Amino acid sequence: MEIMCLNGWGGKLHEVLLPYLNTATPDVLCLQEVVHSPTSDKDWLTYRDGDHVLPQRANLFRDVCRVLPDHHAIFCPHAQGTLWDGEMELPSQFGIATFVHKSLTIIGQTQGFVHKDYSPNGYGSHPRSRNAHGVRVYDDNACRAVSITHMHGLRDLRGKMDTPDRARQAQKFLDVNQQLSQSNDISVLCGDFNLEPESETLTILATAGFTELVKAHAFPTTRTSFYKKSDKFADYMLINSFTAVKKFEVINKPEVSDHCPLFLHI
Template identity: 50%
Template sequence: MRLVCLNAWGGTLHDALIPWLQAETADIFCLQEVIHSPGAAQNWLEYRDGAHVLPQRARMLDELRAALPGHVATFCPAATGVLWDGDRTVPSHWGLASVIRDTVPVIGQVQGFVHKSYSAAGFGAHPRSRPAHVFRIWDGGRPVVVAQMHGLRDPSAGKADTPERAAQAARLIALIDALREPGDGLIVCGDFNVEPDSETLTRLRALGLRELVSEGGFPGTRTARYTKPGRFADYLLVSDEIRVRRFDVLYQPEISDHCPLVLDF
């Protein structure tokens, strides 16, 4: 079975992203920063946060579903705010998507927030609401729990440990514990927005998980599109029950400012 974890950057590199996803043979896609603007009449909108302006693919969720026939997409919104079409605002949902091949039995799932709660009245001040999605699948003879999270972004603290990040890790672990049963394999992945020596990863390793990005000696998880210092953001951890056949961080082609994490297990 193959799992891909990727912060899709709101579809900013749509023309490269969609063909790559179509060609990829993954059974499970764990995607962060997915846009869903069901009322949009156009393909592109603009995200504006002060000086930070970024093109966003308006109907990204619909395009993911069309690009991945034979998969079922579960969308987990963090917030509903506005994107811009010139001087006009367009309501848009922003969050996670878990896209799972329809031949893979999903035998349980839980969705919740690891920081703040759902905001229907705008994206809000940083650090913003952050969801997680945890699902339990049947993988050829045993259950496997997969958890994905988009960790909070804190402009004032960078990627340093904070009480909010400690609470976020505790909430993620509580969501996992609510679904995982003894003997289940466990995979935890996402854009955590922390450093490799963070308290978040320490807490996850205490569950008996191996962190494959650091273990594999990869120099980071950001592509050349990301020009700031600090090359680590994305992680993938597995329990001993998961037999890893291959794990890779893909730096090419560039389909986001984050690298896809690819696990065959």
């Protein structure tokens, strides 16, 4: 089974991202920073937050569904706010999505908030709402169940330091996974955690029995050349059975986001 985790950067590099996903076609894709604007047929809208202005692929969820037609698609918003078409405001949802190939049987699902709650009337103040989604699938070829849970960790404008909110987020993330996973499952946790490799969060997850694979394989970064800040880590993937890992990669090329895709073959 192939599992990919990626922050899609709101689809900013969609002209590279979509063909890449169409070719890679992982069995399970965990995607963060997904935009869904169901009332708009625009391809592009603009996100504005003070001097933070970004182009957003207005219907990235739709776009990925189209290039992965053989996958079940689940979108989990953590907020509905405003994107802009020139000076026109349009409602748009922002969140995470999970894509599961139809060859796998989905035998369980769960989602929950790891920071704050759903924000229906704007993206909210920082640190903003964040959620997690998990699927439990049965792999007929391997005759086993696999649980995969991902989140987009909260973004703190002060940086990626440990905070009480992040410690609570880690425990809530584990709680979401534990609602889903059974004792004999291979269990995978992943996402854009917005944290450094020495963070308390990764210690909490390690104490719960998970091995973090980016550090274990000594990859030097999970960011691409599009990311200009000095910190070079944000994305992590963990597993409760290290012996099940056949291959793990942080994919540097092609650059499809300011984050690198994480790829796990079990």
